[in-house]
Amino acid sequence: MPTKFSKETYLYWYELMQLIRQFELKAEEMYKMAGKIRGFFHAYIGQEAIAAGCMTATRQEDPFITAYRDHGLALAKGVSANSCMAELYGKATGCAKGKGGSMHFFSKEHYFFGGHGIVGGQIGVGAGLAFAEQYRGTDNVVLCFFGDGAARQGVLHETFNLAMLWKLPVVFICENNNYAMGTSVERTSNVIDIYKIADAYDMPGDKVDGMTAETVHDAVVRAVKRAREGGGPTLLEMKTYRYKGHSISDPGKYRTKEEVDEYKQKDPLTLILNSIRENSFASDEDIAAIDARIEGVVAEAVKFAEESPWPDDNEVLKDVYADESYPFIVD
Numbered sequence: 001m002p003t004k005f006s007k008e009t010y011l012y013w014y015e016l017m018q019l020i021r022q023f024e025l026k027a028e029e030m031y032k033m034a035g036k037i038r039g040f041f042h043a044y045i046g047q048e049a050i051a052a053g054c055m056t057a058t059r060q061e062d063p064f065i066t067a068y069r070d071h072g073l074a075l076a077k078g079v080s081a082n083s084c085m086a087e088l089y090g091k092a093t094g095c096a097k098g099k100g101g102s103m104h105f106f107s108k109e110h111y112f113f114g115g116h117g118i119v120g121g122q123i124g125v126g127a128g129l130a131f132a133e134q135y136r137g138t139d140n141v142v143l144c145f146f147g148d149g150a151a152r153q154g155v156l157h158e159t160f161n162l163a164m165l166w167k168l169p170v171v172f173i174c175e176n177n178n179y180a181m182g183t184s185v186e187r188t189s190n191v192i193d194i195y196k197i198a199d200a201y202d203m204p205g206d207k208v209d210g211m212t213a214e215t216v217h218d219a220v221v222r223a224v225k226r227a228r229e230g231g232g233p234t235l236l237e238m239k240t241y242r243y244k245g246h247s248i249s250d251p252g253k254y255r256t257k258e259e260v261d262e263y264k265q266k267d268p269l270t271l272i273l274n275s276i277r278e279n280s281f282a283s284d285e286d287i288a289a290i291d292a293r294i295e296g297v298v299a300e301a302v303k304f305a306e307e308s309p310w311p312d313d314n315e316v317l318k319d320v321y322a323d324e325s326y327p328f329i330v331d
Helices: 007-031 048-056 071-076 081-089 121-136 154-165 194-201 213-228 257-264 268-278 284-307
Strands: 142-147 170-176 205-209 234-239
Touching (some): 007 048, 007 071, 007 268, 007 284, 048 268, 121 170, 154 170, 170 213, 194 205, 213 234, 213 268
Parallel strands (some): 142 170, 170 234, 205 234
């Protein structure tokens, strides 16, 4: 099927999505090897098209902020696989110096502001980032991601109210993968279409197919343009699906095999690959070369994490307070 997107765009999308997919699969493998990765672990597998489409619709200096399912978006923003894997290992070379772990990736250098473990906690912070951009007079736009479960938090409503009142340059993106942990959207709210929440604040809202990078890109382009021009925020509900459980300890027994199989027919990587082949953007050899390159990047990330040092004991109290001379810090 002919497409308005370029060969370069499709190959970028495929390579990024494949990096996210293979990184998550390898990280999950290393988690299950005793002692390699500890704590919580939430994979982004199945939601890669959202990260890919958002990247081509924004600029590098547009800040991203998200919840605890953060590995994919961090990689998309350019945080290296080495730094991400080292953070999962708790090593000093990680993107949060080994202190954040899976749920708290962070890189100011890459305009990636988390990684937040509290459900919905990043929504207010995202509006705060947008207020800072507005106050500084930039035309940067914040993309604030959250899940369908976080859409039930009170902070969302308070934030939406102020974001619209002050016309903050922020795009709120609900990655609706159908389940808040193991509870379906239908069991938690009378409002099944989350994008309609925006109506209460006269905020533009839209439902988007989150399984294809093309539809994500188009929706985000529109919302970002509006925000850059001073029109304020937009709510985008990205309909997506996670192929794994809520976290690594979740077997996902609340979902039927038929449901999972149905969504696997819409695998975002397969859809992108189909478009590449239909438009003759790459040969099988070209795709194989990309896959081999990604395999090497992920293997190197594991090696880097394995060989990296643990944080030094004197790092324990650093980064806790903005000013290290705070009186509660004792040598």
